[in-house]
Each structure stands twice: as structure tokens, then as C-alpha cells.
Amino acid sequence: MAFQSGEVSTDELIEAQAYVWNHTFAFVNSVSLKCAIQLGIPDAIHKHGHPITLSQLVESLHADHTKSQCIHRLMRLLVQSKFFTQDTTQEEARYWLTPASRLLLRKASLTVAPLVLLILDPILTEPWFHMSEWLTNERHLTPFEAAHGSMFWERMAHESGLGSLFEEAMRTDSRLVAHVLVRDYKHVFEGIKTLADVGGGTGTMAKAIVDALPGIKCLVLDLPHVVAGLESTHKLRYVGGDMFEAIPAADAVLLKWIMHDWDDDKCLKILKRCKEAVGTGGKVMIIDVVVDVKREDDKVVEDQLYFDMAMMTYFNGKERSEKEWAKLFSDAGFTSYKITHAFGVRSLLEAYP
Structure with missing residues (x-):
């Protein structure tokens, strides 16, 4: 429904705001993806050979341990974007590759x-x-x-x-x-x-x-x-x-x-x-x-x-x-x-x- 003065429902208004925000912040997906490649996250998970915990990932990336929760937040977004999967059935969540993140492996023959x-x-x-x-x-x-x-x-x-x-x-x-x-x-x-x-x-x-x-x-x-x-x-x-x-x-x-x-x-x-x-x-x-x-x-x-x-x-x-x-x-x-x-x-x- 097109918005008209005084006729916009609360649901429509909030949905429209979320839609604008989603497109405004879409670049965050792009730069987060770039960050993952630069850090070597897909390669680290692939080298690990099976689903990896956050602490293991931070260790393999040689990341600053005081920023481990920041790595968690980055991975949370990348999981939401379907570049990685997350297994939460165990005490510590584990991350694994998807077909999309396999295309991000730097030495893969079909890398993008x-x-x-x-x-x-x-x-x-x-x-x-x-x-x-x-x-x-x-x-x-x-x-x-x-x-x-x-x-x-x-x-x-x-x-x-x-x-x-x-x-x-x-x-x-x-x-x-x-x-x-x-x-x-x-x-x-x-x-x-x-x-x-x-x-x-x-x-x-x-x-x-x-x-x-x-x-x-x-x-x-x-x-x-x-x-x-x-x-x-x-x-x-x-x-x-x-x-x-x-x-x-x-x-x-x-x-x-x-x-x-x-x-x-x-x-x-x-x-x-x-x-x-x-x-x-x-x-x-x-x-x-x-x-x-x-x-x-x-x-x-x-x-x-x-x-x-x-x-x-x-x-x-x-x-x-x-x-x-x-x-x-x-x-x-x-x-x-x-x-x-x-x-x-x-x-x-x-x-x-």
C-alpha cells in the first residue's frame, strides 16, 4: 500500500523503516566479507578440518584475544548472511563452511x-x-x-x-x-x-x-x-x-x-x-x-x-x-x-x- 498522510499503520511504518535500514547498512555485509577473507577465516576453518570453536578460530587467526568477542560478532553476522553455519548443540558453538565460503578459500581452484x-x-x-x-x-x-x-x-x-x-x-x-x-x-x-x-x-x-x-x-x-x-x-x-x-x-x-x-x-x-x-x-x-x-x-x-x-x-x-x-x-x-x-x-x- 502506498503511504498517504494519516493512513499509515504502525506495522507499515516500522516495516518501511527496517527496509530502509537494511539497504542503508547493506555495505556492512560486504566489508565484513572482505574482512573475513583478509583475516583468512574460511582458510582457517578449512585447515582445521572440522567445525571449529570460537576460541580455536581466534587462536588460528593469531587475533588479539581481547577482541575474541568481536570475532564472535563478526561470525554472527556472517552466519546470518549464510557464509558459515553454526552448530549450537554443544557447550561451545562451532562454525563450519558453506558452499559460498568454500569459494572464498584463497588457494581453491575455483576461488572468487x-x-x-x-x-x-x-x-x-x-x-x-x-x-x-x-x-x-x-x-x-x-x-x-x-x-x-x-x-x-x-x-x-x-x-x-x-x-x-x-x-x-x-x-x-x-x-x-x-x-x-x-x-x-x-x-x-x-x-x-x-x-x-x-x-x-x-x-x-x-x-x-x-x-x-x-x-x-x-x-x-x-x-x-x-x-x-x-x-x-x-x-x-x-x-x-x-x-x-x-x-x-x-x-x-x-x-x-x-x-x-x-x-x-x-x-x-x-x-x-x-x-x-x-x-x-x-x-x-x-x-x-x-x-x-x-x-x-x-x-x-x-x-x-x-x-x-x-x-x-x-x-x-x-x-x-x-x-x-x-x-x-x-x-x-x-x-x-x-x-x-x-x-x-x-x-x-x-x-x-
Whole structure:
């Protein structure tokens, strides 16, 4: 019910206040999660091998014992957020991992910890506080530029530590996506002998593909300084270049988490280069978000909208709806496309000339 003067019940008023508070303090979940990773809480519990008591956790973290109750309060919130479970049936409560906190193990093959630390780095959180300034001012292309006086990629080039964290976050994300792709969607590679992984960095995705599919050869196209010094093999070749200028010929082109960094004009240029590369019989495979606010999973939609706001804030990019993707494909000269909701928040889009 919409609030009207004098017609608001006490329950509605209190519920509305709690709702506003919940969203106001939502950042506390994020920074608490970051703190848990920095302290090594998931790793300490995993190393312990079975549910751990608070005193054992404090000891393993080498935390200040006078702050043990503060660790308890941190864990209480993280249990409420379902990052850990708590067994209270024994004299002293014990904490254990959930599927979500297993993804925070720093040395796990499918860890997402680097991406959490990247997004919550002060350099990436500061631009969010400049959004209203940016929206009412023509001087800056992005909130990131409003905050730092330079664009995202310029700043990354001068922040070696953050640049390394960004690369690690992209590698670990590619490892997780590749794990799902080659395990559950091998059929999308049928008939493909050569694959160009555009913007593929040091080749995490390409390596997983050629290891799982012996009949495919991959090339990784990225900027010259990214692939400099990387050794090519018979099945995996590195090529320095610019995707806006040319993409080497291949049966298929893969773009994983590339398109959302760019506006429509830039994406159109990329797609036209892709179409030239695959010819009439190939296809372009895109792993990215397809925004669908009508999906039943509220968490997925919420994540998609979070990513869309992040792309606006950092890059002047965007996440796209199916209608927006279809227009891009059509404008680039593709005749058809297919969407498979394969990765939760993200999808696999296949575009055909």
C-alpha cells in the first residue's frame, strides 16, 4: 500500500523503516566479507578440518584475544548472511563452511576471493560516492573519472598492486566459467577446429578448452603487453593485437566478459571484426549478462543490475537485455542468435553470420 498522510499503520511504518535500514547498512555485509577473507577465516576453518570453536578460530587467526568477542560478532553476522553455519548443540558453538565460503578459500581452484577483494578495494569503492556529482555534471565520462581524475584502465596501469589483483580476479573467474563450460556445455564446440579467445589475457579459458577438447586449437588475442613473453604451443598460440582493428580468422570467436566494458558503438566494432574473423560458417560465442528483470530468481536479477551499475561506474559500459543484444547482432550483420542461461548471472550467447 502506498503511504498517504494519516493512513499509515504502525506495522507499515516500522516495516518501511527496517527496509530502509537494511539497504542503508547493506555495505556492512560486504566489508565484513572482505574482512573475513583478509583475516583468512574460511582458510582457517578449512585447515582445521572440522567445525571449529570460537576460541580455536581466534587462536588460528593469531587475533588479539581481547577482541575474541568481536570475532564472535563478526561470525554472527556472517552466519546470518549464510557464509558459515553454526552448530549450537554443544557447550561451545562451532562454525563450519558453506558452499559460498568454500569459494572464498584463497588457494581453491575455483576461488572468487580475488574478485571480492578487487571490488571492495578503496579505489573501486570511492567512485560510487561520486555518482550524483557525475549524473549532474558533463565534465566526466564515468564516476570513476570523477573520483580519480583518470579512466579505469589508465589508473590500473599506474597501480601495479591493483592491476595484479584485477588480473588475478579475471583469471580465477575464467577458471570457474571454463570449469562449467567444458563440463556441461561441450556440445557448443561441435564442429569447431580453431577458436579465437579475444581479450583472453594469459589464456586461462583457452588452456581449459584445449585440455578438455583435444580436437580444438586456440589462439588468445590480447594487447601486446599482456601476451608479451607468453610461450605458444602447438595447440595454444598467443597473438598481440587490437580487437577493434582485426581478429585472426577462426571457426569461432569467444568473448568472455568483454562486451559489457564498452558502449554500443565500440561493441558494434568488435562484433564486425568478429564476423570478419569467422566468415559465413562460423559463430561468435559471448559469455556475458543478459538482463532479465522478469526472472523468478530475485538474487540473479539483483546481481545483474549490480553489475550494470558497476559497468556504468567504472567503464561507461553496460549490461544488456536480450532486445539490446539482438539489435547489436542485427546491426553488425548477424542473421541469428541463441541464448543459453548457463552461468547463473551470465549467459552464453551464440551469434551466427
